[in-house]
Amino acid sequence: MIWIGSGALIIIFFSFRAYINNRKEFQKKIIRDQYSRLYFHLLQGANIVFIISGLLFLMLAIVSHVNGFELIFSSEYSYYLKLNSS
Incomplete structure (x- = not known):
């Protein structure tokens, strides 16, 4: 989730600029x-x-981190939610 959150912050910053x-x-x-x-x-x-899409991705990263979910992207371009057990 840190990659999605940091990417969202970069998108928000450069789009606003x-x-x-x-x-x-x-x-x-x-x-x-x-x-x-x-x-x-x-x-x-x-x-x-x-800017709006960056905010939505940032909210996705925050909610997923708080709820303990992790987005896993597979090589076939399909994704699923996995409960973070750690």
Whole structure:
């Protein structure tokens, strides 16, 4: 769970940083082109989705750690929950 939690924190940090940087850059420029505004809004929407997904993965890691569950990923790309016996 520590890998999922640390990965989620990294995703949250960089997505929030990109969100703030994109907003500052867009406010500096006076852009009248409709495509660049659409591109800006798509980038900001993607950043918000990444932030929300990072928060959800962080909550998954916390709840799984507290309840004693561990996510095990097999080589066939299927996963299952296993009760952590230690």
